[in-house]
Amino acid sequence: MNNKAAPINLSIDHNYDSEFCGSIPLHLVNLIQPHGVLLVLDKEELRIKQVSENVEQHLAIAVDELLEQPFSSYLPDLQYQDLLYKINSGNSQEKIPFSLTLQLQGREQDFIALVHPEQEHVLVELEENAASSDKSFIGIYQHIKYITTLLKQASTTSATAQLAADELKKFTGFDRVLVYQFDPQWNGIVVAQAKEDDMDDYMDLRFPASDVPKQARDLYFKNPYRLIPTRDYKPQRLIPIVNPITQRFTDLSDCNLRSVASVHLEYLANMQIVASMSLPLIVDNKLWGLISCHHKTAKNPSYEQRSGMELLAGIVSAQLAGKERESAILLRAQLRSIHAHLLEQLYNSQNFVEGLLSGSVTIQDLLSLTGAAVLYEGNVWTSGDTPGEQELRELVSWLRRNRSEKIIATATLPQEYAHSRIYKDVASGLVALPINPEQGEYILGFRPEVLQTVNWGGDPKKAIQMEDDGKTYHPRNSFATYKETVKYTSLPWQEEEIEAAAVLRSAVLEKIIKDKY
The missing domain is CATH 3.30.450.270 (PHY domain)
Known part of the structure:
Protein backbone atom coordinates (compact mmCIF):
# COMPACT_ATOMS: atom_id res chain seq x y z
CA MET A 1 0.00 0.00 0.00
CA ASN A 2 1.61 3.23 -1.19
CA ASN A 3 0.92 6.91 -0.71
CA LYS A 4 1.15 8.86 -3.96
CA ALA A 5 0.23 12.28 -5.25
CA ALA A 6 -3.20 11.95 -6.80
CA PRO A 7 -3.35 11.76 -10.63
CA ILE A 8 -5.65 14.03 -12.60
CA ASN A 9 -8.13 11.21 -13.33
CA LEU A 10 -8.60 10.22 -9.69
CA SER A 11 -12.23 9.84 -8.63
CA ILE A 12 -12.74 11.81 -5.43
CA ASP A 13 -15.43 10.65 -3.00
CA HIS A 14 -17.22 13.99 -2.90
CA ASN A 15 -19.01 16.16 -5.43
CA TYR A 16 -17.78 19.74 -5.19
CA ASP A 17 -19.68 20.85 -8.30
CA SER A 18 -22.11 23.02 -6.35
CA GLU A 19 -25.68 22.96 -7.60
CA PHE A 20 -26.18 26.30 -5.87
CA CYS A 21 -23.33 28.01 -7.75
CA GLY A 22 -24.31 26.20 -10.92
CA SER A 23 -27.86 27.58 -10.82
CA ILE A 24 -26.91 31.29 -10.85
CA PRO A 25 -27.90 32.82 -14.24
CA LEU A 26 -24.60 34.53 -15.08
CA HIS A 27 -25.86 35.48 -18.55
CA LEU A 28 -28.83 37.52 -17.26
CA VAL A 29 -26.99 39.98 -15.04
CA ASN A 30 -28.02 43.02 -17.17
CA LEU A 31 -24.68 44.61 -16.26
CA ILE A 32 -21.39 45.12 -18.08
CA GLN A 33 -17.85 46.06 -17.10
CA PRO A 34 -17.09 49.75 -17.71
CA HIS A 35 -14.07 49.42 -20.04
CA GLY A 36 -16.44 49.23 -23.01
CA VAL A 37 -19.94 50.09 -24.20
CA LEU A 38 -22.80 47.79 -25.20
CA LEU A 39 -25.46 48.67 -27.75
CA VAL A 40 -28.54 46.56 -28.52
CA LEU A 41 -29.93 47.05 -32.02
CA ASP A 42 -33.10 45.80 -33.64
CA LYS A 43 -32.52 43.50 -36.61
CA GLU A 44 -34.75 45.32 -39.09
CA GLU A 45 -33.33 48.86 -39.12
CA LEU A 46 -30.37 48.49 -36.74
CA ARG A 47 -31.82 51.15 -34.45
CA ILE A 48 -30.34 51.51 -30.99
CA LYS A 49 -32.88 50.08 -28.54
CA GLN A 50 -30.78 49.60 -25.41
CA VAL A 51 -27.42 50.98 -24.25
CA SER A 52 -25.10 50.69 -21.29
CA GLU A 53 -25.27 53.69 -18.99
CA ASN A 54 -21.60 54.58 -19.52
CA VAL A 55 -22.04 55.65 -23.17
CA GLU A 56 -21.61 59.31 -22.33
CA GLN A 57 -18.23 58.55 -20.76
CA HIS A 58 -16.98 56.77 -23.91
CA LEU A 59 -18.95 58.46 -26.71
CA ALA A 60 -19.72 61.85 -25.15
CA ILE A 61 -23.40 61.40 -26.09
CA ALA A 62 -26.20 61.08 -23.55
CA VAL A 63 -28.20 57.88 -23.34
CA ASP A 64 -31.45 59.64 -24.37
CA GLU A 65 -29.83 61.04 -27.51
CA LEU A 66 -28.71 57.56 -28.65
CA LEU A 67 -31.86 55.55 -27.97
CA GLU A 68 -34.02 54.92 -31.06
CA GLN A 69 -31.37 56.40 -33.36
CA PRO A 70 -30.26 54.38 -36.41
CA PHE A 71 -26.73 53.07 -35.92
CA SER A 72 -26.06 54.07 -39.54
CA SER A 73 -26.14 57.75 -38.55
CA TYR A 74 -22.90 57.30 -36.60
CA LEU A 75 -20.89 55.36 -39.21
CA PRO A 76 -19.26 56.15 -42.56
CA ASP A 77 -21.39 54.67 -45.33
CA LEU A 78 -18.79 52.09 -46.40
CA GLN A 79 -18.39 50.79 -42.85
CA TYR A 80 -22.14 50.60 -42.37
CA GLN A 81 -22.62 48.70 -45.64
CA ASP A 82 -19.87 46.27 -44.63
CA LEU A 83 -21.53 45.81 -41.22
CA LEU A 84 -24.92 45.25 -42.85
CA TYR A 85 -23.52 42.74 -45.33
CA LYS A 86 -21.77 40.68 -42.66
CA ILE A 87 -24.75 40.67 -40.31
CA ASN A 88 -27.01 39.43 -43.11
CA SER A 89 -24.58 36.95 -44.65
CA GLY A 90 -25.66 33.96 -42.54
CA ASN A 91 -22.80 34.15 -40.06
CA SER A 92 -24.39 31.47 -37.82
CA GLN A 93 -24.57 33.84 -34.84
CA GLU A 94 -20.77 34.07 -34.57
CA LYS A 95 -19.08 37.21 -33.28
CA ILE A 96 -17.94 39.49 -36.08
CA PRO A 97 -14.93 41.77 -35.34
CA PHE A 98 -14.79 45.27 -36.83
CA SER A 99 -12.69 48.39 -36.65
CA LEU A 100 -15.30 51.17 -36.67
CA THR A 101 -14.90 54.92 -36.85
CA LEU A 102 -17.86 56.52 -35.10
CA GLN A 103 -18.85 60.02 -36.18
CA LEU A 104 -19.84 61.72 -32.96
CA GLN A 105 -21.01 65.34 -33.05
CA GLY A 106 -18.50 66.50 -35.62
CA ARG A 107 -15.59 64.40 -34.44
CA GLU A 108 -14.37 60.91 -35.26
CA GLN A 109 -13.42 58.22 -32.75
CA ASP A 110 -11.97 54.78 -33.47
CA PHE A 111 -13.37 51.68 -31.78
CA ILE A 112 -12.83 47.97 -31.86
CA ALA A 113 -16.26 46.37 -32.18
CA LEU A 114 -17.58 42.86 -31.69
CA VAL A 115 -20.96 42.38 -33.34
CA HIS A 116 -23.23 39.51 -32.29
CA PRO A 117 -26.21 38.77 -34.59
CA GLU A 118 -28.65 37.14 -32.18
CA GLN A 119 -32.01 35.61 -33.03
CA GLU A 120 -34.06 38.67 -32.05
CA HIS A 121 -31.54 41.53 -32.00
CA VAL A 122 -27.92 42.52 -32.63
CA LEU A 123 -25.42 43.18 -29.85
CA VAL A 124 -22.54 45.57 -30.46
CA GLU A 125 -19.63 45.73 -28.01
CA LEU A 126 -17.44 48.80 -28.41
CA GLU A 127 -14.02 49.41 -26.90
CA GLU A 128 -11.90 52.45 -27.66
CA ASN A 129 -9.14 51.52 -30.09
CA ALA A 130 -5.80 52.47 -28.62
CA ALA A 131 -3.27 53.61 -31.21
CA SER A 132 -1.48 50.67 -32.77
CA SER A 133 0.77 50.17 -35.75
CA ASP A 134 1.67 47.54 -38.30
CA LYS A 135 4.89 47.08 -36.35
CA SER A 136 2.96 45.96 -33.25
CA PHE A 137 1.04 43.45 -35.36
CA ILE A 138 4.27 42.14 -36.89
CA GLY A 139 5.82 41.79 -33.45
CA ILE A 140 2.83 39.86 -32.15
CA TYR A 141 2.73 37.65 -35.26
CA GLN A 142 6.44 36.84 -34.95
CA HIS A 143 6.08 36.01 -31.26
CA ILE A 144 3.13 33.69 -31.96
CA LYS A 145 5.10 31.92 -34.71
CA TYR A 146 8.02 31.47 -32.30
CA ILE A 147 5.80 30.05 -29.54
CA THR A 148 4.08 27.74 -32.03
CA THR A 149 7.45 26.35 -33.10
CA LEU A 150 8.38 25.67 -29.48
CA LEU A 151 5.05 23.97 -28.77
CA LYS A 152 5.55 21.58 -31.67
CA GLN A 153 8.81 20.44 -30.08
CA ALA A 154 7.28 19.61 -26.68
CA SER A 155 7.28 15.85 -26.14
CA THR A 156 4.54 15.40 -23.52
CA THR A 157 1.31 16.93 -22.31
CA SER A 158 2.99 18.31 -19.19
CA ALA A 159 5.85 19.79 -21.24
CA THR A 160 3.33 21.43 -23.58
CA ALA A 161 1.42 22.92 -20.66
CA GLN A 162 4.55 24.26 -18.95
CA LEU A 163 5.91 25.76 -22.15
CA ALA A 164 2.54 27.44 -22.74
CA ALA A 165 2.58 28.97 -19.24
CA ASP A 166 6.17 30.22 -19.61
CA GLU A 167 5.71 31.74 -23.05
CA LEU A 168 2.30 33.27 -22.40
CA LYS A 169 3.71 35.03 -19.35
CA LYS A 170 6.43 36.55 -21.52
CA PHE A 171 3.95 37.38 -24.28
CA THR A 172 1.34 39.04 -22.06
CA GLY A 173 3.29 40.44 -19.11
CA PHE A 174 0.81 38.96 -16.61
CA ASP A 175 2.34 38.34 -13.19
CA ARG A 176 1.21 34.71 -13.10
CA VAL A 177 -0.01 32.29 -15.75
CA LEU A 178 -1.51 28.93 -14.79
CA VAL A 179 -2.56 25.99 -16.94
CA TYR A 180 -5.45 24.37 -15.16
CA GLN A 181 -6.81 20.91 -16.10
CA PHE A 182 -10.20 19.54 -15.09
CA ASP A 183 -10.50 16.12 -13.48
CA PRO A 184 -13.50 13.79 -14.17
CA GLN A 185 -15.56 15.60 -11.48
CA TRP A 186 -14.68 19.10 -12.76
CA ASN A 187 -12.24 19.90 -9.99
CA GLY A 188 -9.25 21.66 -11.50
CA ILE A 189 -5.57 20.95 -10.91
CA VAL A 190 -2.75 23.33 -11.79
CA VAL A 191 -0.50 21.36 -14.14
CA ALA A 192 1.79 24.22 -15.19
CA GLN A 193 2.73 27.59 -13.75
CA ALA A 194 4.88 30.64 -14.52
CA LYS A 195 4.92 33.43 -11.94
CA GLU A 196 6.71 36.31 -10.30
CA ASP A 197 8.71 35.30 -7.23
CA ASP A 198 6.42 37.13 -4.79
CA MET A 199 3.25 35.39 -6.08
CA ASP A 200 1.71 32.40 -4.29
CA ASP A 201 2.70 28.99 -5.62
CA TYR A 202 -0.30 26.99 -6.89
CA MET A 203 1.56 24.26 -8.79
CA ASP A 204 -0.09 20.81 -8.36
CA LEU A 205 -2.89 22.25 -6.21
CA ARG A 206 -6.45 21.13 -6.91
CA PHE A 207 -9.39 23.53 -6.77
CA PRO A 208 -13.01 22.43 -6.22
CA ALA A 209 -15.47 22.40 -9.11
CA SER A 210 -17.49 25.17 -7.46
CA ASP A 211 -14.65 27.58 -8.34
CA VAL A 212 -15.66 27.25 -12.02
CA PRO A 213 -19.31 26.11 -11.81
CA LYS A 214 -21.16 24.47 -14.67
CA GLN A 215 -22.78 27.56 -16.18
CA ALA A 216 -19.40 29.35 -16.17
CA ARG A 217 -17.80 26.34 -17.88
CA ASP A 218 -20.56 26.33 -20.49
CA LEU A 219 -19.96 30.01 -21.28
CA TYR A 220 -16.37 29.24 -22.28
CA PHE A 221 -17.77 27.60 -25.42
CA LYS A 222 -19.34 30.96 -26.35
CA ASN A 223 -16.45 33.24 -25.41
CA PRO A 224 -12.81 32.87 -26.46
CA TYR A 225 -11.66 34.58 -23.28
CA ARG A 226 -12.90 36.13 -20.03
CA LEU A 227 -11.21 39.42 -19.15
CA ILE A 228 -11.46 41.40 -15.94
CA PRO A 229 -9.12 44.43 -16.31
CA THR A 230 -9.75 45.37 -12.69
CA ARG A 231 -11.87 43.85 -9.96
CA ASP A 232 -12.45 47.35 -8.55
CA TYR A 233 -15.03 48.52 -11.05
CA LYS A 234 -18.57 49.83 -10.90
CA PRO A 235 -20.94 47.67 -12.99
CA GLN A 236 -22.82 49.55 -15.69
CA ARG A 237 -26.56 48.93 -16.17
CA LEU A 238 -28.35 48.55 -19.47
CA ILE A 239 -30.93 51.26 -20.19
CA PRO A 240 -33.81 50.62 -20.37
CA ILE A 241 -33.50 47.76 -17.87
CA VAL A 242 -35.83 45.45 -19.84
CA ASN A 243 -34.93 44.83 -23.47
CA PRO A 244 -37.78 46.47 -25.44
CA ILE A 245 -37.37 43.94 -28.25
CA THR A 246 -37.62 40.75 -26.16
CA GLN A 247 -39.38 42.17 -23.06
CA ARG A 248 -36.78 40.31 -21.00
CA PHE A 249 -33.32 40.91 -19.62
CA THR A 250 -30.82 40.83 -22.48
CA ASP A 251 -28.94 37.55 -22.71
CA LEU A 252 -25.27 38.49 -22.35
CA SER A 253 -23.86 34.97 -22.81
CA ASP A 254 -21.85 36.05 -25.86
CA CYS A 255 -20.57 39.34 -24.45
CA ASN A 256 -16.95 39.77 -23.45
CA LEU A 257 -18.00 42.85 -21.48
CA ARG A 258 -20.52 40.94 -19.35
CA SER A 259 -20.18 41.89 -15.69
CA VAL A 260 -18.72 39.45 -13.20
CA ALA A 261 -20.49 37.89 -10.23
CA SER A 262 -19.57 39.74 -7.04
CA VAL A 263 -18.54 36.47 -5.41
CA HIS A 264 -15.88 36.01 -8.10
CA LEU A 265 -14.55 39.52 -7.54
CA GLU A 266 -14.31 38.68 -3.84
CA TYR A 267 -12.52 35.46 -4.81
CA LEU A 268 -9.93 37.48 -6.77
CA ALA A 269 -9.46 39.80 -3.81
CA ASN A 270 -8.83 36.81 -1.56
CA MET A 271 -6.18 35.66 -4.05
CA GLN A 272 -4.67 39.17 -3.94
CA ILE A 273 -5.36 39.57 -7.65
CA VAL A 274 -6.64 42.79 -9.27
CA ALA A 275 -6.83 41.76 -12.95
CA SER A 276 -7.41 38.38 -14.54
CA MET A 277 -7.91 36.81 -17.93
CA SER A 278 -8.81 33.21 -18.66
CA LEU A 279 -8.95 31.29 -21.92
CA PRO A 280 -10.49 27.86 -22.54
CA LEU A 281 -8.50 24.82 -23.62
CA ILE A 282 -10.89 22.72 -25.69
CA VAL A 283 -9.85 19.20 -26.68
CA ASP A 284 -12.16 16.96 -28.74
CA ASN A 285 -15.02 19.46 -28.24
CA LYS A 286 -14.73 19.16 -24.45
CA LEU A 287 -13.44 21.70 -21.96
CA TRP A 288 -10.06 20.18 -21.04
CA GLY A 289 -8.98 23.09 -18.86
CA LEU A 290 -8.16 26.80 -18.72
CA ILE A 291 -5.24 29.14 -19.13
CA SER A 292 -5.63 31.50 -16.18
CA CYS A 293 -3.69 34.79 -16.11
CA HIS A 294 -3.38 36.90 -12.93
CA HIS A 295 -2.01 40.38 -12.31
CA LYS A 296 -1.41 42.27 -9.07
CA THR A 297 -2.53 45.57 -10.54
CA ALA A 298 -5.07 46.67 -13.14
CA LYS A 299 -4.25 45.39 -16.64
CA ASN A 300 -6.16 45.66 -19.91
CA PRO A 301 -4.36 43.92 -22.82
CA SER A 302 -4.74 45.49 -26.23
CA TYR A 303 -7.11 44.00 -28.77
CA GLU A 304 -4.10 42.70 -30.71
CA GLN A 305 -2.73 41.00 -27.59
CA ARG A 306 -6.08 39.44 -26.73
CA SER A 307 -6.43 38.16 -30.28
CA GLY A 308 -2.95 36.69 -30.06
CA MET A 309 -3.78 35.01 -26.76
CA GLU A 310 -7.00 33.63 -28.26
CA LEU A 311 -5.04 32.20 -31.18
CA LEU A 312 -2.39 30.73 -28.89
CA ALA A 313 -5.04 29.08 -26.68
CA GLY A 314 -6.36 27.34 -29.80
CA ILE A 315 -2.84 26.24 -30.78
CA VAL A 316 -2.12 24.96 -27.26
CA SER A 317 -5.44 23.07 -27.32
CA ALA A 318 -4.47 21.42 -30.61
CA GLN A 319 -1.04 20.47 -29.26
CA LEU A 320 -2.54 19.01 -26.07
CA ALA A 321 -4.99 17.00 -28.16
CA GLY A 322 -2.11 15.70 -30.28
CA LYS A 323 -0.02 14.71 -27.24
CA GLU A 324 -2.96 12.91 -25.64
CA ARG A 325 -3.63 11.05 -28.88
CA GLU A 326 0.05 10.09 -29.14
CA SER A 327 -0.02 8.77 -25.57
CA ALA A 328 -3.19 6.79 -26.27
CA ILE A 329 -1.75 5.35 -29.50
CA LEU A 330 1.42 4.27 -27.70
CA PRO A 448 -4.72 -2.78 -4.49
CA GLU A 449 -5.52 0.35 -2.50
CA VAL A 450 -3.12 3.21 -3.14
CA LEU A 451 -3.48 5.98 -0.58
CA GLN A 452 -3.42 9.15 -2.64
CA THR A 453 -2.82 12.69 -1.40
CA VAL A 454 -4.86 15.48 -2.94
CA ASN A 455 -3.34 18.92 -2.35
CA TRP A 456 -6.22 21.40 -2.42
CA GLY A 457 -5.88 25.17 -2.79
CA GLY A 458 -7.76 25.79 0.46
CA ASP A 459 -10.26 23.54 2.21
CA PRO A 460 -12.74 22.41 -0.51
CA LYS A 461 -15.44 21.86 2.11
CA LYS A 462 -15.27 25.60 2.82
CA ALA A 463 -15.29 26.68 -0.83
CA ILE A 464 -18.66 28.38 -0.28
CA GLN A 465 -19.55 30.08 2.99
CA MET A 466 -23.23 30.93 3.37
CA GLU A 467 -24.51 33.74 5.56
CA ASP A 468 -27.42 33.26 7.94
CA ASP A 469 -29.95 34.50 5.38
CA GLY A 470 -29.26 31.40 3.27
CA LYS A 471 -28.88 33.59 0.14
CA THR A 472 -25.72 35.62 0.52
CA TYR A 473 -22.51 33.66 0.17
CA HIS A 474 -18.76 34.19 0.00
CA PRO A 475 -15.81 32.28 -1.43
CA ARG A 476 -13.16 30.81 0.86
CA ASN A 477 -10.62 33.37 2.04
CA SER A 478 -7.63 31.05 2.32
CA PHE A 479 -5.80 29.19 -0.44
CA ALA A 480 -3.26 27.61 1.89
CA THR A 481 -2.54 24.01 0.90
CA TYR A 482 -5.10 21.63 2.40
CA LYS A 483 -4.05 17.99 2.21
CA GLU A 484 -6.67 15.28 1.85
CA THR A 485 -5.81 11.59 1.86
CA VAL A 486 -8.10 9.66 -0.46
Missing part, protein backbone atom coordinates in the same frame (compact mmCIF):
# COMPACT_ATOMS: atom_id res chain seq x y z
CA LEU A 331 -0.53 2.59 -24.89
CA ARG A 332 -2.81 0.83 -27.39
CA ALA A 333 0.23 -0.45 -29.28
CA GLN A 334 1.74 -1.83 -26.07
CA LEU A 335 -1.54 -3.49 -25.13
CA ARG A 336 -1.99 -4.95 -28.62
CA SER A 337 1.45 -6.55 -28.39
CA ILE A 338 0.64 -8.16 -25.03
CA HIS A 339 -2.81 -9.15 -26.27
CA ALA A 340 -1.35 -10.90 -29.33
CA HIS A 341 0.87 -13.10 -27.11
CA LEU A 342 -1.99 -13.75 -24.70
CA LEU A 343 -4.35 -14.64 -27.54
CA GLU A 344 -1.90 -17.16 -28.99
CA GLN A 345 -1.48 -18.71 -25.54
CA LEU A 346 -5.24 -18.72 -24.97
CA TYR A 347 -6.01 -20.67 -28.16
CA ASN A 348 -3.18 -23.13 -27.58
CA SER A 349 -4.27 -23.92 -24.01
CA GLN A 350 -6.51 -26.79 -23.01
CA ASN A 351 -8.98 -24.35 -21.52
CA PHE A 352 -9.36 -20.56 -21.34
CA VAL A 353 -8.61 -20.41 -17.59
CA GLU A 354 -5.16 -21.88 -18.09
CA GLY A 355 -4.57 -19.52 -21.02
CA LEU A 356 -5.50 -16.48 -18.94
CA LEU A 357 -3.89 -17.21 -15.57
CA SER A 358 -0.71 -19.13 -16.36
CA GLY A 359 2.02 -19.07 -18.97
CA SER A 360 4.61 -16.56 -20.11
CA VAL A 361 2.01 -13.77 -20.33
CA THR A 362 -1.24 -13.46 -18.36
CA ILE A 363 -4.26 -11.23 -17.96
CA GLN A 364 -2.33 -9.54 -15.15
CA ASP A 365 0.25 -8.35 -17.65
CA LEU A 366 -2.38 -7.08 -20.07
CA LEU A 367 -4.45 -5.07 -17.55
CA SER A 368 -1.75 -4.20 -14.96
CA LEU A 369 -3.37 -6.32 -12.27
CA THR A 370 -1.95 -7.58 -8.99
CA GLY A 371 -4.47 -10.41 -8.89
CA ALA A 372 -7.03 -12.17 -11.08
CA ALA A 373 -9.80 -14.72 -10.61
CA VAL A 374 -12.10 -16.77 -12.83
CA LEU A 375 -15.45 -18.06 -11.58
CA TYR A 376 -16.85 -20.55 -14.07
CA GLU A 377 -19.14 -23.59 -13.88
CA GLY A 378 -19.10 -23.49 -10.08
CA ASN A 379 -15.29 -23.42 -9.82
CA VAL A 380 -12.92 -20.67 -8.70
CA TRP A 381 -9.36 -20.18 -10.00
CA THR A 382 -7.04 -17.41 -8.86
CA SER A 383 -3.59 -15.98 -9.50
CA GLY A 384 -1.71 -13.25 -7.64
CA ASP A 385 -3.29 -11.39 -4.70
CA THR A 386 -7.06 -11.81 -4.55
CA PRO A 387 -9.83 -11.96 -1.96
CA GLY A 388 -10.71 -15.40 -0.55
CA GLU A 389 -12.98 -17.83 -2.37
CA GLN A 390 -16.06 -17.05 -0.29
CA GLU A 391 -15.44 -13.34 -0.65
CA LEU A 392 -15.16 -13.77 -4.42
CA ARG A 393 -18.48 -15.61 -4.56
CA GLU A 394 -20.14 -12.86 -2.51
CA LEU A 395 -18.62 -10.21 -4.79
CA VAL A 396 -20.02 -11.97 -7.85
CA SER A 397 -23.45 -12.14 -6.20
CA TRP A 398 -23.29 -8.38 -5.71
CA LEU A 399 -22.28 -7.91 -9.36
CA ARG A 400 -25.21 -10.03 -10.49
CA ARG A 401 -27.64 -7.98 -8.41
CA ASN A 402 -26.36 -4.55 -9.29
CA ARG A 403 -24.71 -4.59 -12.70
CA SER A 404 -25.40 -5.17 -16.37
CA GLU A 405 -23.78 -7.54 -18.83
CA LYS A 406 -21.17 -4.94 -19.79
CA ILE A 407 -17.58 -4.79 -18.55
CA ILE A 408 -17.38 -3.12 -15.15
CA ALA A 409 -14.36 -1.13 -14.03
CA THR A 410 -14.07 0.82 -10.79
CA ALA A 411 -11.14 2.27 -8.90
CA THR A 412 -13.28 2.72 -5.77
CA LEU A 413 -14.77 -0.71 -5.07
CA PRO A 414 -14.88 -0.28 -1.25
CA GLN A 415 -16.97 2.87 -1.66
CA GLU A 416 -19.46 1.08 -3.87
CA TYR A 417 -19.47 -2.36 -2.18
CA ALA A 418 -18.95 -1.90 1.54
CA HIS A 419 -18.17 -5.60 2.21
CA SER A 420 -15.00 -5.25 0.14
CA ARG A 421 -13.38 -2.90 2.67
CA ILE A 422 -11.99 -5.87 4.59
CA TYR A 423 -9.82 -6.74 1.57
CA LYS A 424 -9.19 -3.21 0.25
CA ASP A 425 -5.43 -3.89 0.33
CA VAL A 426 -5.81 -6.33 -2.57
CA ALA A 427 -9.02 -5.19 -4.27
CA SER A 428 -9.78 -1.48 -4.13
CA GLY A 429 -9.80 -1.58 -7.93
CA LEU A 430 -11.93 -4.08 -9.86
CA VAL A 431 -12.42 -4.92 -13.51
CA ALA A 432 -15.10 -7.53 -14.17
CA LEU A 433 -15.50 -9.31 -17.53
CA PRO A 434 -18.83 -11.15 -17.62
CA ILE A 435 -18.85 -14.59 -19.20
CA ASN A 436 -22.35 -15.63 -18.16
CA PRO A 437 -23.48 -13.07 -15.56
CA GLU A 438 -26.84 -14.76 -14.99
CA GLN A 439 -24.96 -17.80 -13.70
CA GLY A 440 -22.40 -15.72 -11.81
CA GLU A 441 -19.57 -16.53 -14.22
CA TYR A 442 -16.97 -13.78 -14.43
CA ILE A 443 -13.31 -13.01 -15.03
CA LEU A 444 -12.19 -10.60 -12.30
CA GLY A 445 -9.08 -8.42 -12.12
CA PHE A 446 -7.88 -6.59 -9.02
CA ARG A 447 -5.71 -3.62 -8.08
CA LYS A 487 -8.68 6.13 0.79
CA TYR A 488 -10.28 3.03 -0.71
CA THR A 489 -9.01 3.81 -4.21
CA SER A 490 -6.69 2.06 -6.63
CA LEU A 491 -4.81 3.53 -9.55
CA PRO A 492 -7.41 4.54 -12.15
CA TRP A 493 -8.30 2.45 -15.19
CA GLN A 494 -7.29 3.86 -18.55
CA GLU A 495 -9.83 3.94 -21.36
CA GLU A 496 -7.42 1.90 -23.49
CA GLU A 497 -7.23 -0.80 -20.79
CA ILE A 498 -11.03 -1.13 -20.76
CA GLU A 499 -10.97 -1.46 -24.56
CA ALA A 500 -8.32 -4.20 -24.24
CA ALA A 501 -10.48 -5.98 -21.64
CA ALA A 502 -13.45 -5.92 -24.03
CA VAL A 503 -11.39 -7.44 -26.87
CA LEU A 504 -10.06 -10.12 -24.51
CA ARG A 505 -13.58 -10.97 -23.32
CA SER A 506 -14.69 -11.53 -26.93
CA ALA A 507 -11.72 -13.86 -27.48
CA VAL A 508 -12.56 -15.84 -24.32
CA LEU A 509 -16.20 -16.25 -25.38
CA GLU A 510 -15.04 -17.50 -28.80
CA LYS A 511 -12.66 -19.95 -27.09
CA ILE A 512 -15.47 -21.26 -24.85
CA ILE A 513 -17.80 -21.79 -27.82
CA LYS A 514 -15.05 -23.48 -29.84
CA ASP A 515 -14.16 -25.85 -26.98
CA LYS A 516 -17.80 -26.79 -26.38
CA TYR A 517 -18.90 -27.30 -29.96
